[in-house]
Amino acid sequence: MRAVVQRVSSASVVVDGAAVGAIDEPGLLVLVGVTHTDTPAEAAKLAAKLWGLRILHGEKSCSDVGAPLLVVSQFTLYGDARKGRRPTWQAAAPGPVAEPLVEAVCAELRALGAHVETGVFGADMKVALTNDGPITLILEI
Numbered sequence: 001m002r003a004v005v006q007r008v009s010s011a012s013v014v015v016d017g018a019a020v021g022a023i024d025e026p027g028l029l030v031l032v033g034v035t036h037t038d039t040p041a042e043a044a045k046l047a048a049k050l051w052g053l054r055i056l057h058g059e060k061s062c063s064d065v066g067a068p069l070l071v072v073s074q075f076t077l078y079g080d081a082r083k084g085r086r087p088t089w090q091a092a093a094p095g096p097v098a099e100p101l102v103e104a105v106c107a108e109l110r111a112l113g114a115h116v117e118t119g120v121f122g123a124d125m126k127v128a129l130t131n132d133g134p135i136t137l138i139l140e141i
Contacts, residue, residue, distance in 0.1 A: 001038050001046050001101070002077045003139040004031040007055050011070045011129035013119040020125075021117035026056060027067040029129050032105055033077025034098035035091050043101045046141045047108030055135050062114060069109060072119040072127060073102045095122055 011029040012022035023029075030050060050069060054061045062069060078092035092098070099121045109116045119125045 001035070001042050001105075001141045002033040003046060003050070003141075004074070004077065005029070005050065005053065005055070005137045005139060006129060007132045007135040008070075009130040009132045011127070013070065013072055013117075014126040014128070015120045015123045020120055020123075021070055021072075023068040023070045023115075023117055025068065026132060028053075028055075028062060028069045029127070030069055030071045031074035031077060032071060032102050033074050034093040034101045035078050036093050036097065038093065038097075038101055040101065040104050042141045043104035044108045046139065047105050047112065049139060049141065050105075051109060051112045051114055053137075055137065063112065066113075066115070068115040068117065070117045070119075071102070071106050071109070072125065073098065073121045 006029045008029045009026055010024050013020050051063045052061045075092040079087035081087040106116045
């Protein structure tokens with residue numbers, strides 16, 4: 001699994017003109033990509049890493065301060081643009097594989113005590129955020 005993690009002051013996801021997920025306080029925006037070989041164990045490991053990642057102010061984690069997370073599926077994280085001008089998406093898992101694993105990340109986070117907001121899997125989403133720092137990390141699990 002691959003995730004782009006951004007420390008944000010706020011973030012939201014809009015689908016068809018309606019807000020479907022938002023955090024209005026400091027927390028993390030997490031874009032999650034899934035590849036063909038990913039498993040529920042990796043989803044659990046990613047959730048634990050996100051919950052304990054010490055990148056909030058004062059080197060705190062979401063678990064330390066109860067900060068919310070906005071998790072958005074992002075198959076394009078597995079895009080490959082090394083050749084030509086058009087990326088390929090062959091490394092991205094198809095929806096029937098990826099969707100349950102993105103949902104597993106969210107479920108694991110909630111089981112750890114996190115407040116989790118989400119986008120809509122497979123939808124054309126408009127993501128807005130105020131990056132705080134800015135701090136942006138790429139995680140590979």
